[in-house]
Amino acid sequence: MASSDNQHALGKILDLTRMLSIFLLALHFYYFCYQVFYLWGYSSVFTDRILAQISKTGLFFGFGKSKLLALGLLIVSLFGAQGKKKENLSRAQTLALLVFGLLLYFLSAQVLSLCYDNELACLWYMALTTTGFLTVLAAGTLLSRLINLPFNNGDIFNRENESFPQNETLYQTEFSVNLPAEYELKGKIKSSWVNFIEPFRGILVMGSPGSGKSYFIIRHIITQHIAKGFSMFVYDFKYDDLSSIAYNAWLASKAASGKMPKFYAVNFDDLSRSHRCNPIEHSSMLDITDAAESARTILLGLNREWIKRQGDFFVESPINLLTAVFWFLRKYNGGSLCTLPHVIEFLQIEYDHLFTLLRTEKEIEILIDPFVSAYLNNAMEQLEGQIASAKIALARLSSPQLYYILSGNDFSLDINNPDDPKIVCMGNNPQKIQIYGAVLSLYVNRLVKLVNKKDKLKSSLIFDEFPTVYLNGIDSLIATARSNKVCTTIAVQDLSQLKKDYGREQADVIMNVMGNIISGQVSGESARQLSDRFGRIQQNRTSFSINRHDTSINRSKQLDAAIPVSKIAALSAGEFVGITADNPNQRMELKSFHCRILNDHKAIKKQQNAYKPLPIIRKVDDSVIYSNYLRIKEDIKDMVNLEIEKLLSDPMRHHLVIKKKK
Incomplete structure (x- = not known):
């Protein structure tokens, strides 16, 4: 009841203020257009005396003072206006109407100096000023009907609210892989690092075709591990994309250190550039x-x-x-x-x-x-x-080609043998995937069994398009190889691809035992599992309701997905999400990331143009x-x-x- 009385009293005060503004404007017209009112017979001794007394207050000192005061009272009365809210009102059109009214209200004084007929000039002046006054009144009323929300509607995808702090420190070890990156936090771009300081806990690289798995991630794992003296096995699905990177990284590291593992390459198409190896020696x-x-x-x-x-x-x-x-x-x-x-x-x-x-x-x-x-x-x-x-x-x-490669003995598969370390690249052909994949699966299984032993050198196993080969016991390799300094990197396009070739149970085990995960654009179940793995963060939530008189705003905080499924499904090329693993000696507080990996495209292009082709082993x-x-x-x-x-x-x-x- 008290609130209703207050609203009623406020309405009366605003009405009185508006009436005062109209009265002041009427006095302004009467004072400055007195001759016209006198000719029309609208003057008297009584009104003249009242006007003389008012003028002593200084209200009419200057042509625009009373006019400006009348407008001021009108604006004050509009502050309390409460029109019915309307969603389709245009803010720009309303403001344009307000500006037009103000211009008409103030520029109408020019009519008095341009028109030679004093009576006609006063009529035009009063008409234009009144029109401007009423236009300002109408525009002010429309402004009160606009829906005003005190929060930013520009972030329609909630990017700013879903951003979170990420690791900005470079953690380098003798085993680490470090990728420079940048991320967005509350609308600001910040530099960061994706640090795989414990690669022996496994690295799972996911992403649909074209997301940048090889260009932004796998190439850096190869080059950085070779530079740090790792023995290495590379399964190159589209030979010789990764093999060429590994070979030239090996040449550069060999020139710098003078002592590196030996390099071997196996492919079944160009036999002159392929070494021979018996997988069941x-x-x-x-x-x-x-x-x-x-x-x-x-x-x-x-x-x-x-x-x-x-x-x-x-x-x-x-x-x-x-x-x-x-x-x-x-x-x-x-x-x-x-x-x-x-x-x-x-x-x-x-x-x-x-x-x-x-x-x-x-x-x-x-x-x-x-x-x-x-x-x-x-x-x-x-x-x-x-x-x-x-x-x-x-x-x-x-x-005959397969027989030739499989019956030779140029090297053995114990790549991390301290007495004979090796870098071995084996190439597949997407057009002959079923035949070559089976033979390469045999190579891989024999190699893994020989590598995963104690007292061996640090080694890195890299599998591009992993579902195209069959590796029996991959889960046990990832689980046990850490103590033997074996880093396993697996690249897949999607979890469903892994389930198709390995079965649901094995695919789930591979997904769950991996300590480091980095993913480009994926969707479906892959995106859901990743989103769950990244966890939840506190996010601001704002809701509003509209009624006749005002807009009600409600604000709250709640836990929501740090990286939603929809965001993972809409990642651009070079944009990745993931989580890294640390170790007891080097802990990282911020493990999750959503960032853009930074590649020096010009430098990489220059390196690629200078790459040396894989050497001819023998003329065949x-x-x-x-x-x-x-x-x-x-x-x-x-x-x-x-x-x-x-x-x-x-x-x-x-x-x-x-x-x-x-």
Whole structure:
């Protein structure tokens, strides 16, 4: 009730003020246009006396004093105006109307000096001044109907509210990767650093094609680790993009330090620039479990859908058969024929000879016994289903070029051997991904097993487009390799891509065990998981409501996502979000970041133009490649004939020979 009375009293005061302004304007007209009013008969002795008394106060000293005072009272009365709020009113149009009214109100005095007819001049002057006065009154009333919000509406995407402090200090160690960056905090651009001071806890690089994974991140991991003396393995999906970076970084570091690891490159397209390497070299295959792991890797690499079906009869049977073949050739003649090409050719021999030779090795007897029983009992449909899966898959690798690379021994895969450190780059071809990917998977699995050991040098394993290779036990590598100074960097386009090739469980494990994550633009589940990982920050929230009289503003603080899903899905190229890991000796308070990585584009372009191509290792022509292909086939034929003859001539072992009646 009291509030209503106060509002009513205030309204009366404002009305009185407005009436006073009108009265003052009327006195102004009467005083300065007195002759016209006298001619019209609107003057009297009484009003003249009152006007004379008022003039003594100084109100009419100067033409504009009374006029300005009348306008002032009008403006005061408008301060309390409370019109009904209207959303579609234009602020600019209302202000333009106000300016027009003020100009008309003050410039109307020029009519008195321009017009020679005094009566007409006074009429025009009073009409224009009154029009200006009423226009100001109307504009002021419209201003009260505008919706005024006391907060900035320009930040429609809430960028300023979602910004947060980030690490601005450079933390350098003998293992670290440091990326210069800049970020936005409350509308200001600040310099920062993305410091991977503990790369041994794993680095996961995510981002859709074109987000800048290789250009802004992976190239710096390669160059900085090579400069710090790391041994290195690089899986180059689009050969020779990363291999060229690694090779030229190796040349620069070698020139600066004089002592660096040796450089090796493997690719299956340009054989003259490729070293040769046997992934199942007998000295690295210490027991039958190594053979089983290699067999599983190559077959799952060739049949990616088998990854989700491990444990099935028709998945495990071919793996057991291939394990037996691997181990047989590993044991035969000191492992002289223990290469993947010899394995492929050995599997193609007829079943009588195949099972006869495999039975001679006691360690694999338990593996091949089901196959021998099925063969002798004429269960040929089952047997063909078991063996054909391996034979058909491996037959895709029967290529003179692949045989040439896989049958050589230019280097071993123990890249972090203190006596013989290496930088090894292996290239894939997106157009031949299914074939090359399986062979490279075998290389990778054998290399990881040799690298993840104690008392070795620090090493860096970099996998571009990781889902295109199959690495068995990647989760255990990341979890255990830290103590052995093995830094694992995995680049993927999206978490769904990883789930497609590795299965949901394995993909989730990889995502969760990674200590360092940096991501460009991703969407869907990948973005949701990242947003949850970055946590929440306190953000200001402002809401408003509109009624007839005023605008009500409510302000509050609440925890909300530091980096929302929508923001991760809309990142520009070179813009990244992520979280870094620290260690007990060097703690970082600010681990999360949302920044733009700074690359010196001119310097990088200049470096790329000066890059030296990968060297020619040896001159290789088609005759050399094909003769090597035929030699491998002959090796298997000679070995089979020789061993069968030995068995036939030995009464003690003659019973091992299988000769099924047709």
